[in-house]
Amino acid sequence: MKSNKSHNPADRIQDLQFFGEFGGVNPSVSDSATYTFLHAETMLDTFEGKTEGCYLYSRHSHPSGRYLSIALSRMENTEAALVTGSGMGAITSVLLHLLSAGDHIVSSRTVYGGTYAFMKNFLPKLNINTSFVDITKPEKVEEAIRPETRLIYTEVLSNPLLEVADIAALSKIARKHHIPLVVDNTFTPLVFSPANLGADIVIHSLTKFINGMNDMVGGAVCASQDFINDLLNVNDGAAMLLGPVMDSLRAAEVLKNLHTLPVRMKKHSENAHFLAREMEKRGIRVKYPGLASHPQHETFKRLMNPDFGYGGMLTVDLGTFDKAVKFMERLQDNNVGYLAVSLGYFKTLFNAPGKGTSSEIPEEEQVEMGLTDGLVRMSIGLDFNIRRTLDKILKVYDEISSVNA
Ligand SMILES: *Cc1c(COP(=O)(O)O)cnc(C)c1O
Numbered sequence: 001m002k003s004n005k006s007h008n009p010a011d012r013i014q015d016l017q018f019f020g021e022f023g024g025v026n027p028s029v030s031d032s033a034t035y036t037f038l039h040a041e042t043m044l045d046t047f048e049g050k051t052e053g054c055y056l057y058s059r060h061s062h063p064s065g066r067y068l069s070i071a072l073s074r075m076e077n078t079e080a081a082l083v084t085g086s087g088m089g090a091i092t093s094v095l096l097h098l099l100s101a102g103d104h105i106v107s108s109r110t111v112y113g114g115t116y117a118f119m120k121n122f123l124p125k126l127n128i129n130t131s132f133v134d135i136t137k138p139e140k141v142e143e144a145i146r147p148e149t150r151l152i153y154t155e156v157l158s159n160p161l162l163e164v165a166d167i168a169a170l171s172k173i174a175r176k177h178h179i180p181l182v183v184d185n186t187f188t189p190l191v192f193s194p195a196n197l198g199a200d201i202v203i204h205s206l207t208k209f210i211n212g213m214n215d216m217v218g219g220a221v222c223a224s225q226d227f228i229n230d231l232l233n234v235n236d237g238a239a240m241l242l243g244p245v246m247d248s249l250r251a252a253e254v255l256k257n258l259h260t261l262p263v264r265m266k267k268h269s270e271n272a273h274f275l276a277r278e279m280e281k282r283g284i285r286v287k288y289p290g291l292a293s294h295p296q297h298e299t300f301k302r303l304m305n306p307d308f309g310y311g312g313m314l315t316v317d318l319g320t321f322d323k324a325v326k327f328m329e330r331l332q333d334n335n336v337g338y339l340a341v342s343l344g345y346f347k348t349l350f351n352a353p354g355k356g357t358s359s360e361i362p363e364e365e366q367v368e369m370g371l372t373d374g375l376v377r378m379s380i381g382l383d384f385n386i387r388r389t390l391d392k393i394l395k396v397y398d399e400i401s402s403v404n405a
Pocket of ligand 1 (some may be wrong): 086089112207218
């Protein structure tokens with residue numbers, strides 16, 4: 001599967017062309033758990049991974065998953081991809097595949113709460129330990145590398161602080177130490193192409209922007225053909241043996257939604273950028289990578305793909321948890337969006353990550369990294385009339401801030 005020539009990931013999605021069995025404009029869905037062989041010998045070869053294009057059993061691979069995997073590998077400009085039943089299924093499979101007892105990870109300290117909990121609480125049971133570092137300082141990453149370090153792990157745009165990791169700089173460090181750079185690109189599909197910047201393995205939670213409908217959970221690993229084959233090896237592949245498979249019907253659904261991702265991403269970014277700019281003008285403590293006030297604004301600009309903006313995520317600091325709670329409840333009352341975890345939905349979603357999605361991170365570490373109780377993370381929706389949304393947000397903000405005034 002050669003990657004296509006265009007370096008624009010939207011073009012690479014646009015250029016996908018799959019036909020259904022009867023000439024359908026969507027590929028046929030194959031809802032079979034197992035597959036027949038005309039010859040017993042072909043079955044044996046398939047078991048050993050020697051046969052191209054044959055299906056054995058759906059925990060290993062299935063045609064609907066394959067279509068989606070091809071599409072995602074084109075988007076990320078990697079040789080291959082694998083889809084999983086959740087983002088955590090992708091993350092845990094990659095980590096457990098690459099690591100053995102005694103190994104060590106250098107990870108960004110601001111990663112998704114589930115990822116953090118897995119590294120901090122679960123992997124030590126297997127004698128695998130993690131050093132969590134400030135990912136915006138590549139020298140700290142290099143200092144943390146030990147002889148037993150097996151990988152560097154980061155998100156491009158971190159959850160929930162929206163810190164930007166310089167993937168190109170981290171890739172140089174990883175290469176120098178002959179270890180892979182594993183990058184979670186869930187917050188910024190299309191906005192960044194980590195593989196083009198030197199990442200070895202790119203992970204997604206499809207649950208968020210990529211599917212965009214909040215009706216399923218799913219994940220993906222985009223990497224070299226060799227690594228994907230290894231993950232699926234029937235004898236020792238983590239993705240085969242742990243069984244994080246995505247269902248065929250779901251894979252077919254996600255593929256259809258992927259086709260609108262370029263248009264959606266652009267709109268999420270436009271809306272978020274507009275709100276951030278307008279809120280900042282009024283003195284609201286808003287953080288958005290598209291604003292010059294964001295500490296890594298220049299890094300973002302240097303590494304981003306053109307056309308998709310600075311992403312759909314912003315944070316607002318209300319000062320105290322009480323105010324954050326009131327702010328969110330009033331936003332929901334005014335139907336600006338929903339008080340809910342997750343992101344990348346057509347409606348705006350907000351939560352207070354200090355006591356929510358990042359509650360796995362101990363309080364003293366939260367303070368150190370600037371994760372305050374008053375922080376509200378917002379995933380900005382696809383509102384057609386974003387000025388009306390701004391007015392509602394400003395009204396709610398004024399109400400909340402006048403309470404103690
Ligand atoms: C949601 C999320 C995950 C986990 O994905 P699930 O699909 O919920 O398992 C991993 N990384 C990031 C950045 C996320 O936002």
